Amino acid sequence: MSHTMPIQKIQAENPYVAAPTPSGLSLEQTPPTDTTSSDRNLALNSLAMMLSTVITGGLGLLFWAAAGRLYPVAEVGSASAVITSAVMLSTLSNLSLGSMYERFLPVSGWLARSFVIRGYLTVTVFAFILGFGFLLVAPVDEMFTTTAEILSFPAFVAVLSVFALQDQTSSGLGVARWAAGKNIFHAVVKFVLLLALFTTARSTSIIAAWAIPAVIASVVVLRSILRNLRTEPRYRKAPDLPPKRELWSYFGSAYGITALGSLAPLLVPMIVVATLGAEDNAYFSLTWSIVSALYILISVLVGPFVAEVAANPEQFGRLTKRFMSMVCVVALGGSFFLAFLAPYGLGIVGQQYREHGTIIVHLAAVTIPLSVIGSLYDGLARVQRRMRLAVVVQVAATSIIIVGSLALSDSLGIAAVGWAYLAAEAFGAIVLIVPLIRWIRELSQRGGTPPSGGAVPPRPRPQVGRDDPPASGRGEYQNGRTREYSTAGSHKIRTSPQGPGPGHLHSPYRNPAPGRSTP
Numbered sequence: 001m002s003h004t005m006p007i008q009k010i011q012a013e014n015p016y017v018a019a020p021t022p023s024g025l026s027l028e029q030t031p032p033t034d035t036t037s038s039d040r041n042l043a044l045n046s047l048a049m050m051l052s053t054v055i056t057g058g059l060g061l062l063f064w065a066a067a068g069r070l071y072p073v074a075e076v077g078s079a080s081a082v083i084t085s086a087v088m089l090s091t092l093s094n095l096s097l098g099s100m101y102e103r104f105l106p107v108s109g110w111l112a113r114s115f116v117i118r119g120y121l122t123v124t125v126f127a128f129i130l131g132f133g134f135l136l137v138a139p140v141d142e143m144f145t146t147t148a149e150i151l152s153f154p155a156f157v158a159v160l161s162v163f164a165l166q167d168q169t170s171s172g173l174g175v176a177r178w179a180a181g182k183n184i185f186h187a188v189v190k191f192v193l194l195l196a197l198f199t200t201a202r203s204t205s206i207i208a209a210w211a212i213p214a215v216i217a218s219v220v221v222l223r224s225i226l227r228n229l230r231t232e233p234r235y236r237k238a239p240d241l242p243p244k245r246e247l248w249s250y251f252g253s254a255y256g257i258t259a260l261g262s263l264a265p266l267l268v269p270m271i272v273v274a275t276l277g278a279e280d281n282a283y284f285s286l287t288w289s290i291v292s293a294l295y296i297l298i299s300v301l302v303g304p305f306v307a308e309v310a311a312n313p314e315q316f317g318r319l320t321k322r323f324m325s326m327v328c329v330v331a332l333g334g335s336f337f338l339a340f341l342a343p344y345g346l347g348i349v350g351q352q353y354r355e356h357g358t359i360i361v362h363l364a365a366v367t368i369p370l371s372v373i374g375s376l377y378d379g380l381a382r383v384q385r386r387m388r389l390a391v392v393v394q395v396a397a398t399s400i401i402i403v404g405s406l407a408l409s410d411s412l413g414i415a416a417v418g419w420a421y422l423a424a425e426a427f428g429a430i431v432l433i434v435p436l437i438r439w440i441r442e443l444s445q446r447g448g449t450p451p452s453g454g455a456v457p458p459r460p461r462p463q464v465g466r467d468d469p470p471a472s473g474r475g476e477y478q479n480g481r482t483r484e485y486s487t488a489g490s491h492k493i494r495t496s497p498q499g500p501g502p503g504h505l506h507s508p509y510r511n512p513a514p515g516r517s518t519p
Contacts (some may be wrong), residue, residue, distance in 0.1 A: 042319055045176035045304035046326055049167075052180035053300055057293030059187035063194055064286045065349040067206055070198040077278030079203035080285035081143045081269045083210055086153065088266035089134055090160035093127035095119075096255035098168030102303045103250070103382065105172030106311040109239035113229040116169065120222070123165055124158050131157035142273055145203045156211050163214045166221045171303040173228055174311065182217045189213035246385065253387035257378075260394040264401040265292075268417055271402075275409045280356070284414040286349065287357030290342050291364040294334035298371065301326055302379045309383050316383070317443060324376055324440075331372045339365035356414060363418035370425040377432045380439050393431050397424035 067076045097119045108115055131154025144150045163186070170179040193209035229235050241247065272281045305323040309316055342361040347354040374393070381387045404420030412419065 039315075039318060039322060041174070042304055042308040042322060045171065045174070045308070046301050048177045048180040049171075049300040049304065050297060050330065052183045053293065053297045056183045056187040057290075057297070059191050060289055060293065061286075061345065063187075063191050063209075064289055066191070066194055066198075068282065068286060068349050068353065070195075071201055071203075071206065073282050074278050075145070075201065075203040076206065077273070077280075077282035077285070078143060078145050079206035081273050081278070081281055082149060082153070082203070082207055084269045084285065085134065085138065085143070085266060086131075086157045086160055087164075088262045089130045089157045090127060090164050092259055092262040092266070093130050093157065093161045094123055094165050094258065095126060096251060096258040097123060098165050098303075099254040099258070099306075099382065100247075100251060101165075101169045101172040102307045103172070103310055104241060104247070105169070106174070106307060107240040108235070109237040110235060111239045111241070112235045113226070116225065116229060120162060120165065123161050127158035127161040128154045131155070139270065139274060142278065143270075149204055149207060152211075156207070159211060159214050159218060162222065163218045166218065166225065167300075168303050169225055170221070171307045172310075173225065174307065175228065176304055178221055178224060182221045186213045186217050189216075250385055250387070253391055254382070256391045257387070257394050260391075260398045264398050267402055268405050271405050271409060272414060272417070275406070276413060280414055283353055283356035284360070284417065286353055287346060287360045287414075288417070290345070290361060291338070291368075294330075294338065294364070294368055295371065297334065298327055298330055298368075298375050301330065302375065302382070305379050306382050320380065320383075320443060323379055327372055327375050327379075331369050331375075335365045335368050338362070338368065359415045360418040363415070363422050367418075367422045367425045370422075370429045373429040373432050373436060374425070377436045377439075380436070384439075389432070389435060393428045396431075397428050400424040400427060 064076070064080070067079070071079075101116070101119070105112055105115070134157075135150060135153060140150060144153075163182075166182060167176075167179040170176050190209045190213050193212060194206060197205035197209060269281060269285065272284050276284075301323065305319060309319050312319070338361045343354055343358045346357045346361070374390075378390055381390050401417075401420045401424045404423055405417050408416035408419060
């Protein structure tokens with residue numbers, strides 16, 4: 001349902017007060033919950049993001065292919081190092097707030113708008129700090145060709161930070177199609193600008209072609225996000241967030257994974273430039289952009305899955321099975337593409353690109369299927385808030401990639417990066433395969449219900465507004481009235497009577513301490 005359509009209202013029963021049984025139906029005959037909409041919405045959001053990734057990946061390949069054809073190789077190598085560094089710094093400056101938005105925006109209520117505004121301001125400031133700090137330690141003379149590139153680099157990082165954060169914010173709001181449209185717009189316009197500026201033959205033109213459409217798209221989408229938070233009725237409700245301690249724990253784990261995952265892509269281009277030169281980095285950057293597109297294609301499936309489960313926790317099992325199926329299909333298709341088609345694409349760009357890059361895409365064809373295990377584990381860990389092992393594995397994998405690339409580059413050239421990533425993914429698969437299988441078995445044994453962790457059903461939150469019924473200390477309405485929920489967009493609420501019987505967990509996201517009062 002479009003967010004611009006009139007808001008429809010349904011009545012959701014208080015789960016702790018017996019609901020009236022419809023005439024002619026016994027309790028056993030109560031109509032079942034409709035699970036079709038959440039499945040369809042997960043598929044729609046996932047397909048929108050995958051389509052966007054495919055289009056932007058294809059246009060990204062054309063972008064670097066055209067740059068390789070139209071611009072001097074040294075200028076392409078310099079520009080790719082600057083852009084890659086800015087992208088990775090922007091990821092680091094996002095402070096894993098995107099993961100928080102995907103997970104908790106659906107239940108943030110009237111706190112959502114403040115959550116987003118303060119988060120975006122914090123990310124922007126941190127991006128400038130990281131951008132200036134990077135200039136103090138990076139090989140500036142080798143990476144940048146003009147003073148303008150150096151001075152504008154912190155602002156470039158800040159723009160890309162906001163641009164990237166909007167993907168996960170849109171997923172958390174249930175409108176991932178906005179992010180898909182934004183990314184496609186950026187891919188098309190930057191390619192057009194690259195062609196329009198090729199007569200300059202400078203790396204500055206390549207960077208400008210990347211930055212200008214990012215600024216335009218970020219402004220438009222940010223306005224849409226703030227309007228959605230201001231007008232959607234569900235963001236006027238009381239928040240249903242877990243305790244602050246759990247939020248900080250989730251934030252720390254998510255940021256640890258994000259920061260560590262950003263280090264390798266940030267440092268590897270610098271390693272290639274420092275040890276092999278800008279020309280070899282041009283061959284590496286174009287080839288690795290193909291591999292990165294497949295990594296991104298798999299990673300974009302995680303966000304809609306987490307957001308949809310946050311909005312529909314009772315459908316955890318169904319959504320998890322669909323998520324696992326999509327990840328496996330994408331990974332196997334990507335492996336086939338890398339093994340048999342990618343080398344021919346490199347040959348179209350130039351014979352030297354094919355000679356240098358074929359070994360990398362062939363290694364990646366083995367690496368991508370191994371990454372499925374880590375992606376599945378990451379999605380389930382974020383849903384269940386059990387991320388400690390994922391952080392440990394990310395520390396080890398990042399170390400393997402950086403040390404391996406640095407140690408092997410002199411003897412293997414740019415192929416050292418491919419071998420290092422293969423070793424890192426193999427290590428992660430070996431460590432995570434057993435706990436992942438255990439989680440899948442637990443899911444099957446529970447019949448697809450979320451993990452309980454020994455939690456008790458949470459007390460209902462009080463509603464905001466003069467007409468909403470107050471809640472008593474016993475977790476019941478004092479006057480027996482029902483609450484009203486919005487069904488706009490993707491986040492729908494169970495409408496059938498639901499009792500907190502044994503073995504049933506009302507919400508997988510709240511595990512309040514005994515005796516914790518309702519805020």
